[in-house]
Structure formats: structure tokens, C-alpha cells
Amino acid sequence: MNKVLKNIFTVAVVVGTSAFAKAQNDSITVRKIYTEALTKGQSYQWLDYLSNDIGSRLSGSLGAERAVTWTKAELEKAGLDKVWLQPVMVPKWVRGEAERAHIEGENARITSVPICALGGSVATKSVGLRANVVEVMGIEELKALGEENVKGKIVFYNRPMNDELIRTFQAYGGCVDQRYAGAMEAAKLGAVGVIVRSVTHSIDDYPHTGSMSYGDLPISKRIPAAAISTKGANLLSTSLKLNPELKFFYKMSCKNMGEVESYNVIGEITGSEFPNKYMVVGGHLDSWDLGDGSHDDGAGVVQSMEVLRLMKAVGYKPKHSIRVVLFMNEENGLRGGRKYAEEAKAKGEQHIFALESDSGGFTPRGFSFDTDDRNYNEVLSWKSLFEPYLIHDFTRGGSGADIGPLKATNDGIVLAGLRPDSQRYFDHHHAAIDTFDAVNKRELELGAATMTSLVYLMDNYIQKPAKLIQAPIKQ
Amino acid sequence: MNKVLKNIFTVAVVVGTSAFAKAQNDSITVRKIYTEALTKGQSYQWLDYLSNDIGSRLSGSLGAERAVTWTKAELEKAGLDKVWLQPVMVPKWVRGEAERAHIEGENARITSVPICALGGSVATKSVGLRANVVEVMGIEELKALGEENVKGKIVFYNRPMNDELIRTFQAYGGCVDQRYAGAMEAAKLGAVGVIVRSVTHSIDDYPHTGSMSYGDLPISKRIPAAAISTKGANLLSTSLKLNPELKFFYKMSCKNMGEVESYNVIGEITGSEFPNKYMVVGGHLDSWDLGDGSHDDGAGVVQSMEVLRLMKAVGYKPKHSIRVVLFMNEENGLRGGRKYAEEAKAKGEQHIFALESDSGGFTPRGFSFDTDDRNYNEVLSWKSLFEPYLIHDFTRGGSGADIGPLKATNDGIVLAGLRPDSQRYFDHHHAAIDTFDAVNKRELELGAATMTSLVYLMDNYIQKPAKLIQAPIKQ
Ligand SMILES: [Zn+2]
Ligand SMILES: [Zn+2]
Numbered sequence: 001m002n003k004v005l006k007n008i009f010t011v012a013v014v015v016g017t018s019a020f021a022k023a024q025n026d027s028i029t030v031r032k033i034y035t036e037a038l039t040k041g042q043s044y045q046w047l048d049y050l051s052n053d054i055g056s057r058l059s060g061s062l063g064a065e066r067a068v069t070w071t072k073a074e075l076e077k078a079g080l081d082k083v084w085l086q087p088v089m090v091p092k093w094v095r096g097e098a099e100r101a102h103i104e105g106e107n108a109r110i111t112s113v114p115i116c117a118l119g120g121s122v123a124t125k126s127v128g129l130r131a132n133v134v135e136v137m138g139i140e141e142l143k144a145l146g147e148e149n150v151k152g153k154i155v156f157y158n159r160p161m162n163d164e165l166i167r168t169f170q171a172y173g174g175c176v177d178q179r180y181a182g183a184m185e186a187a188k189l190g191a192v193g194v195i196v197r198s199v200t201h202s203i204d205d206y207p208h209t210g211s212m213s214y215g216d217l218p219i220s221k222r223i224p225a226a227a228i229s230t231k232g233a234n235l236l237s238t239s240l241k242l243n244p245e246l247k248f249f250y251k252m253s254c255k256n257m258g259e260v261e262s263y264n265v266i267g268e269i270t271g272s273e274f275p276n277k278y279m280v281v282g283g284h285l286d287s288w289d290l291g292d293g294s295h296d297d298g299a300g301v302v303q304s305m306e307v308l309r310l311m312k313a314v315g316y317k318p319k320h321s322i323r324v325v326l327f328m329n330e331e332n333g334l335r336g337g338r339k340y341a342e343e344a345k346a347k348g349e350q351h352i353f354a355l356e357s358d359s360g361g362f363t364p365r366g367f368s369f370d371t372d373d374r375n376y377n378e379v380l381s382w383k384s385l386f387e388p389y390l391i392h393d394f395t396r397g398g399s400g401a402d403i404g405p406l407k408a409t410n411d412g413i414v415l416a417g418l419r420p421d422s423q424r425y426f427d428h429h430h431a432a433i434d435t436f437d438a439v440n441k442r443e444l445e446l447g448a449a450t451m452t453s454l455v456y457l458m459d460n461y462i463q464k465p466a467k468l469i470q471a472p473i474k475q
Numbered sequence: 476m477n478k479v480l481k482n483i484f485t486v487a488v489v490v491g492t493s494a495f496a497k498a499q500n501d502s503i504t505v506r507k508i509y510t511e512a513l514t515k516g517q518s519y520q521w522l523d524y525l526s527n528d529i530g531s532r533l534s535g536s537l538g539a540e541r542a543v544t545w546t547k548a549e550l551e552k553a554g555l556d557k558v559w560l561q562p563v564m565v566p567k568w569v570r571g572e573a574e575r576a577h578i579e580g581e582n583a584r585i586t587s588v589p590i591c592a593l594g595g596s597v598a599t600k601s602v603g604l605r606a607n608v609v610e611v612m613g614i615e616e617l618k619a620l621g622e623e624n625v626k627g628k629i630v631f632y633n634r635p636m637n638d639e640l641i642r643t644f645q646a647y648g649g650c651v652d653q654r655y656a657g658a659m660e661a662a663k664l665g666a667v668g669v670i671v672r673s674v675t676h677s678i679d680d681y682p683h684t685g686s687m688s689y690g691d692l693p694i695s696k697r698i699p700a701a702a703i704s705t706k707g708a709n710l711l712s713t714s715l716k717l718n719p720e721l722k723f724f725y726k727m728s729c730k731n732m733g734e735v736e737s738y739n740v741i742g743e744i745t746g747s748e749f750p751n752k753y754m755v756v757g758g759h760l761d762s763w764d765l766g767d768g769s770h771d772d773g774a775g776v777v778q779s780m781e782v783l784r785l786m787k788a789v790g791y792k793p794k795h796s797i798r799v800v801l802f803m804n805e806e807n808g809l810r811g812g813r814k815y816a817e818e819a820k821a822k823g824e825q826h827i828f829a830l831e832s833d834s835g836g837f838t839p840r841g842f843s844f845d846t847d848d849r850n851y852n853e854v855l856s857w858k859s860l861f862e863p864y865l866i867h868d869f870t871r872g873g874s875g876a877d878i879g880p881l882k883a884t885n886d887g888i889v890l891a892g893l894r895p896d897s898q899r900y901f902d903h904h905h906a907a908i909d910t911f912d913a914v915n916k917r918e919l920e921l922g923a924a925t926m927t928s929l930v931y932l933m934d935n936y937i938q939k940p941a942k943l944i945q946a947p948i949k950q
Contacts, residue, residue, distance in 0.1 A: 034639070034641070035639045038638045038639055039638050039639060163513045163514050163917070164509070164510045164513055164514060166509070166863065166864050166865060166921075167865075168917075201916070201917060202916070363838070363896050363898050365865060388641065389641050390641060390642075390840060390867075390868060392865075392867035392868070393865060393867070421838050421896060423838050423915055423917045423918045423921070424915050424917075424918070427915070440898055440899050440902070441676070441677070442638070442643075442676060442898045442899075443898045443899070446641075446898070
């Protein structure tokens with residue numbers, strides 16, 4: 001063996017041995033975490049209470065208020081080092097009476113269809129709104145039609161999700177613009193109302209709400225915007241082909257109520273070595289008002305709480321301070337996420353890692369990472385630790401809406417999002433069927449264990465940004 | 476560059492280029508298969524009919540008969556080259572009246588609990604059976620107790636599934652002996668009846684049936700065997716701790732009715748190059764009588780039918796003959812699987828590959844292979860083709876019960892089982908909640924596309940056993 005080769009081999013053996021011991025230790029800890037989660041887990045019982053005893057938690061609602069009080073109390077019971085509330089002003093929007101809608105065909109034949117107001121929409125007049133309908137597949141098509149074809153009409157956005165895409169969040173991303181900005185664009189062309197196909201793969205009777213924005217349209221120009229169920233959308237589309245002159249009627253009494261005070265709920269285990277460096281794990285405590293928000297994002301809330309509980313349960317003392325943050329107002333304002341990042345910046349709290357769970361409580365498949373090459377390569381070296389738990393899907397991309405604001409104020413922060421199986425998510429998302437019975441106990445628990453394992457590994461092996469390494473490495 | 480290195484690089488480039496072109500072609504075909512399955516798939520509509528219009532399909536039942544007739548007709552409509560029925564004699568067992576059971580405490584206080592007869596069990600006397608109970612965690616513990624502690628009593632097997640195991644089929648395997656052989660072993664020690672904890676992770680009110688056997692016990696020694704729901708089992712266990720003298724009562728009128736004729740349903744696309752070499756894809760057409768057998772194994776039935784339909788839909792002409800086989804009587808006899816292998820052997824039909832889907836219609840995660848190293852290595856080289864569809868889990872192990880008998884009679888056959896996400900499977904398995912509403916359309920369709928892709932790759936790249944290669948390779 002020549003000298004160069006020999007040196008290479010020596011290094012390989014040394015690195016190999018220490019890597020092996022490290023991997024063995026880690027694999028034991030990870031196994032402990034999963035066992036605790038699957039046999040003595042708390043997340044499912046927590047979610048049962050949050051969903052069935054508290055229920056929906058739209059920002060500014062009584063449910064949101066109760067969720068704040070209850071999660072704070074539960075975190076206190078869990079014996080964390082600190083638990084507190086972080087005040088934040090949030091928009092309050094209320095749905096009012098249940099919406100009504102129907103298609104009016106020839107001879108005044110009426111067919112009811114299920115709709116719901118989009119979050120943030122203005123109401124119709126109290127007698128409702130009745131007008132002809134123009135169907136489009138998106139904002140581009142609407143703009144091409146121009147004012148002469150839109151003025152005085154209800155615009156019906158009917159672009160479906162793309163079923164070919166394996167990752168359903170991509171299909172969601174391909175549709176959500178018509179829900180968010182469709183009313184604003186239609187109003188600019190003189191439309192009197194907007195009906196948007198529910199963003200779901202499933203062909204069923206449930207309208208799916210979600211946030212929308214009028215941008216800087218003056219209040220007088222704002223038009224009522226509703227989601228229609230996919231079956232309703234298909235019926236409306238077919239009816240329009242048979243009778244382009246049909247009228248659509250709907251009535252909504254939703255209302256924007258200004259701003260009210262609410263809270264992010266925060267709990268912390270203080271780090272043993274780096275108490276002033278922070279890792280965050282979180283989900284959002286608010287939900288839409290339909291259903292009980294079990295998948296979106298009750299699951300992420302209880303899983304994040306469980307991460308800290310699991311660390312204590314397996315006797316792991318984190319080196320960095322670890323916080324669970326239950327963010328308020330992800331759905332219609334992101335005020336909680338912004339507030340948390342602002343205050344962290346104001347206090348000079350250096351955040352090195354944040355993980356969000358906001359994609360449903362389904363079987364975890366992996367994570368998406370927003371990070372540099374150095375940390376992504378580190379993460380990839382952990383793949384074999386996750387394989388026994390059937391976690392294979394490590395990608396680069398987005399993380400979570402609530403933790404996003406931390407990026408601008410924390411140089412080199414690693415952001416991550418839990419990626420559960422996404423096939424069923426949009427069946428439930430923002431609809432009356434986002435309920436506790438649609439969550440499987442083991443799937444939820446596996447997600448919590450997977451998150452905890454990642455936080456554990458980050459706590460030990462995260463590659464800190466060069467500028468945060470205080471002393472140069474000595475050889 | 477020295478000469479040896481240069482040669483290595485040249486080979487690598489040549490192999491690389493051809494492998495690249497091949498991989499590109501394959502990736503286009505696989506994408507076509509998934510797109511067709513997700514946008515124009517037939518499996519979900521088929522399952523809707525099989526589950527909701529036909530319903531449960533226990534061997535020898537009217538449902539099984541209707542399922543045979545209907546699936547044959549659907550395969551004929553799909554335009555396969557051949558469709559036929561293969562007669563097979565199957566055991567017929569009927570449940571009779573709904574079972575009743577209760578715990579009798581002090582002062583004749585009665586608490587009803589949900590039970591169901593295990594498949595193949597004898598009935599109780601018509602007045603029911605009432606006796607003291609001895610709880611054990613398994614057959615070993617029963618044997619250790621011995622006849623003096625068992626005689627005249629009802630044996631209550633209460634070993635739960637091991638929640639720590641990530642692959643739930645392993646946890647099932649760790650419990651199913653008490654259900655299958657528990658009555659036989661208890662009868663040998665003089666027990667008068669057997670109650671078995673349902674094999675499910677979920678703590679609920681549904682008893683889960685399943686097959687059991689008395690071995691060669693004479694009929695006079697056979698004792699009635701029932702499954703109790705997990706909540707019922709927990710209640711019985713707690714009640715026994717408080718009052719070891721309580722009595723358990725149950726009444727069942729199930730009956731073994733001898734044998735009747737039924738059928739495997741078979742469809743074929745004849746191979747363009749090797750018409751006398753066969754590949755099989757299948758599931759089992761029979762189900763238990765509780766629920767409608769949507770996951771077990773309606774899903775496997777419609778997915779297997781869909782494999783052949785998808786091949787035609789994407790315009791793929793297989794080189795080998797491909798058969799869909801809908802096996803009868805997997806649940807309580809495996810007669811269909813045995814019959815198919817026997818006839819194939821008698822006719823000298825060489826089978827080179829068989830794939831079964833019998834683990835539920837959930838998101839596919841991968842396959843388990845029962846094969847030699849050569850073919851397993853070939854399979855591993857396809858991993859990157861499956862990754863875009865989030866199929867990562869390739870393991871060696873079992874395949875499927877129905878295709879198992881082909882192994883003994885087809886040297887070198889590759890056997891495979893589809894491995895969907897297994898977290899929810901045992902919640903539904905063999906219980907009244909194995910119903911169509913528990914199947915997600917996309918998850919089912921993804922399974923069918925994943926199976927079709929594997930069959931396509933096997934059709935092109937399977938490594939045939941040395942003895943089947945007719946001419947020696949010439950250099
Ligand atoms: Zn959310
Ligand atoms: Zn089965």
C-alpha cells in the first residue's frame with residue numbers, strides 16, 4: 001500500500017469507528033423516542049380534547065381563547081422550564097348565519113348547492129345576491145375575457161386540482177391563487193361576486209374555506225367570495241353548458257370585526273450548553289371555523305407539545321434551548337409567526353433551527369428543508385437512522401408558514417417542515433370534515449416521534465453558520 | 476490516465492449511456508401509468524360496486540358467487556385476450572344469528588360486550604355457554620397453568636398487539652397464534668370455550684374475526700371460539716382483577732356446512748414474445764362476512780384488475796403472458812391459491828413472477844420480495860424509477876398467501892407483495908368497519924399504478940433462472 005493510500009485508509013477507519021459509535025447511540029435514542037410515543041404517547045389524547053372539547057379555533061373566537069388557556073395549562077403540567085403567552089393582535093372575522101346558495105334554471109327551477117364564505121369575505125346584501133355566471137379556469141382566462149364579459153356577473157373559478165401530481169401540496173399550490181386573489185381580480189373587472197371551486201381532490205358535498213384578500217381595493221369595491229363544493233361546482237359547470245343564462249343566488253352574512261388581542265403559547269426547555277441559542281418546534285393553534293381543525297393544525301399543535309414531553313420522558317437534556325411555539329393566526333394573517341420572529345429579533349435571541357408541522361396528522365414520510373448545503377448534507381447522513389421508521393423523503397424546499405419569518409432575522413437558520421403522507425389531506429383541509437375521527441392515533445404519534453428525532457439530531461449535529469462559531473477550530 | 480483506468484472508464488460510459496436511455500424510456504412509461512391511474516383510473520369505481528352493491532364475500536356465500544360473476548364480466552369488458560373461471564371446492568361456514576355476550580358480576584349484574592365467532596368455530600349450545608374465566612397472555616402461559624386451572628373454564632387470550640413495531644404486520648404476526656390455535660390448545664386442557672382479544676391496535680367496540688383451526692381434534696372436543704372487541708377485552712380483564720369468580724356468557728349459532736363449488740376468476744393478456752411464460756398479479760375475491768371487505772381484499776382485487784387495464788390503456792404490450800387472478804377462499808382455506816398452482820403445474824405453465832396485493836388499499840410504500848440475489852439486485856436498480864412516486868420500501872420477505880403455492884412448483888419464480896402504509900390496516904381488518912368509506916381513491920389508485928409499474932419492469936428485466944435460459948450466452 002502506498003503512503004497516500006495508507007493515510008486515507010487510516011483516516012477512514014478512525015472516522016468510521018467514531019461514526020459507528022455515534023450512530024449506535026443515536027439509533028438507541030431514536031428507538032426510545034418512537035417507543036415512548038407509540039406506547040405512552042400523549043398527542044392523541046391532547047388532540048381529542050382540543051378537537052372535541054374545544055373545537056374550532058378561528059382567530060378571535062372563543063375557541064381560540066380556550067385553546068390558548070388550555071394548551072398553556074397542559075404545557076405547565078408537562079414540567080417545562082418556562083411557559084408563557086406572547087400577546088399578538090389578530091384580525092377577527094365571523095361567518096354569521098349558515099350560507100345559502102342555489103342555481104336558478106329555466107322556469108325558476110331551483111337546485112341548492114353547498115357553499116361557504118371564504119375567510120375575509122364581505123357579506124352579500126341581506127336579500128342575497130343573484131346574477132348570471134361566467135365560468136373561468138383561472139385569473140388569466142378572466143383577464144382575457146375583459147370587463148365586457150365580466151361586468152355585473154358572478155365569476156365562477158372552476159380550475160380543479162391536478163390529480164397527476166403525487167405531492168398534493170403542489171396541486172394545491174396550482175389552484176390556490178383563484179381562491180386568494182380571484183375576488184380582487186374579478187372586482188377590478190366589475191364582477192358582483194365570486195364563487196370558487198373547493199380546493200380538494202375529492203368529489204363531494206363539502207365546501208372548503210380558506211383565506212382570500214382584496215388587496216388594496218376600497219371597501220366599496222369588495223365583492224362577496226364563496227367556495228362551492230366540488231359536486232356543486234361540477235353541477236354548476238354542467239348547468240351552464242346547458243343554459244348559459246342561468247342565475248346563481250347566494251346569501252352570506254360574514255363580517256370583518258377589526259382586530260382583537262390573542263396569544264402565541266410558548267414553552268421552553270432551557271439548553272444545558274447553549275441556553276441562548278434556540279430551536280423551535282411548532283404548529284398553529286388557530287383553525288378555520290368549519291370542522292374542528294384536527295388535521296389543520298390540531299395535529300401540529302399536539303405533536304409539537306409532544307416533542308418536548310418526549311424529550312423529558314426519554315431523559316434527554318437538550319444542549320440548546322428548545323421551544324414549542326403554538327402560533328396564533330396562521331390561517332388569516334400570520335400575525336403569530338411574525339410576532340414571534342419580531343420579538344426574538346428585538347431580544348437578540350439567536351435561532352438556529354425551527355421545525356413546523358402543518359401538513360396534517362398522517363403517517364410521516366420525511367421532511368422538507370430550507371437550509372444550506374452543509375446542513376443538508378448533514379441531514380442526509382442521518383437517513384439510515386430514520387429508515388427503520390419508514391422515513392425516506394428528505395427534500396429541499398419550503399418549511400412552514402409560521403416559522404418562515406425567522407429566516408430574515410436569523411442568519412443561517414435551518415428551517416424544516418414535517419412531510420406526512422399527503423394523499424388524504426385536502427379531502428379534509430378547511431372543511432367541515434376536518435375532524436378528530438379522521439386522525440389515526442399511530443399516524444399522529446409517529447409524526448411526533450419523527451419530529452422529536454430530528455430535533456434531537458439537530459441539537460447534536462447542527463452545523464452552525466461560520467459567523468456563529470466563536471473560536472477558530474484548532475488542529 | 477493509465478490503460479486499466481481508461482478501460483474502466485470506457486466501459487462505464489458505454490454502460491452508462493445505454494442504461495440512461497433505458498431508464499428514460501422506463502421513466503416515461505411509469506409516468507404514463509401513474510397519470511392514467513390517477514386521472515382515468517377504474518379501480519375506485521370497481522371497488523364501489525364490489526363493496527356497496529355486492530358487499531361481503533365469504534367463501535360459499537351469495538356475495539362470493541355474485542363477485543365471481545361480476546368480476547368475470549368486468550374483465551371481459553376490459554378486452555383481455557382470455558377470461559375464464561377456474562372451479563375450486565371451498566369450505567362453507569356461516570355465522571348464523573348475531574352473537575351475544577356479557578360479563579356476569581356480583582348480584583347477577585350484567586354488562587354486554589361485543590363479540591363475534593371466529594371463522595370455523597362451532598356454535599355454543601342454543602342456550603349459550605356460561606363459565607368462569609381464566610385470563611392468559613398466550614398459549615405458553617396457558618400450558619404452564621395446566622389442566623387443573625383450565626378445565627371447565629373459558630380461556631380468555633388477552634395478549635395485545637405490540638404497539639412499538641413500525642410494521643404492523645409484524646405485530647399481527649406476534650398475536651395471531653392465540654386466535655388461530657388458541658381454541659385447540661385450550662380444548663386439550665379441558666376448557667369449555669375461548670375468547671380472544673381482537674387483533675387490532677385500536678381500542679374500540681368492534682370485534683375482529685379471522686380463521687381458527689381445531690387441528691385434528693375430534694368434533695366432540697371442539698369448543699366455541701369468539702373474538703372480543705378490545706374495549707370488551709379491557710373491561711373483562713379489569714373485571715376479572717376485581718372479581719376472579721365472575722362468569723362470562725356467550726351464545727353463537729355459527730355452523731360448518733361442508734364444501735361447495737366456487738371459482739378463481741382469471742383474465743389474461745397473452746405475451747407477445749414469451750406466451751408460455753406467465754406473470755400473475757392478484758388478490759383474493761373472498762372476504763370475511765363482517766363489513767364489506769373493502770381493504771381485505773377488495774382493494775387487491777380491483778388493483779389487480781386495474782393492472783391489466785392500465786397496460787392496455789397506456790398501449791403497453793407485454794412480452795410475457797400476464798394474468799390477473801382473483802383467488803377464492805384465502806381467508807379460511809387458501810383453496811383458490813392452491814388450486815391455481817396445482818393446475819398451472821399440471822399444464823406445465825411456467826410462472827416466472829407473481830405479485831399479490833393483500834395488505835389494504837392504503838398509500839403504497841413499496842414491495843416485499845421473495846427471490847434470489849440476482850433478481851433482488853435487479854429490483855434495487857429500479858429504485859430511482861419509483862422515487863418520484865414516493866415508493867422507497869423494498870425489502871426481502873414474504874409476498875402473499877395466494878401466490879405462495881406457486882413457489883414449490885416454479886423454480887426460480889420471483890414472488891412479491893405490495894406493501895402499503897400499514898398503520899391503519901388492522902383498525903379495519905376482519906371487522907364490521909372494513910368498509911368502502913375507509914378507502915381513499917388516490918391511495919388505492921397509487922397502489923394500482925405502483926403494481927403495474929413493477930409488472931412492466933419485471934416483464935422487461937426479470938432475470939430468468941439459469942435453467943430456463945435456453946441457449947448459453949455467447950461472448
Ligand atoms: Zn394549517
Ligand atoms: Zn386478505
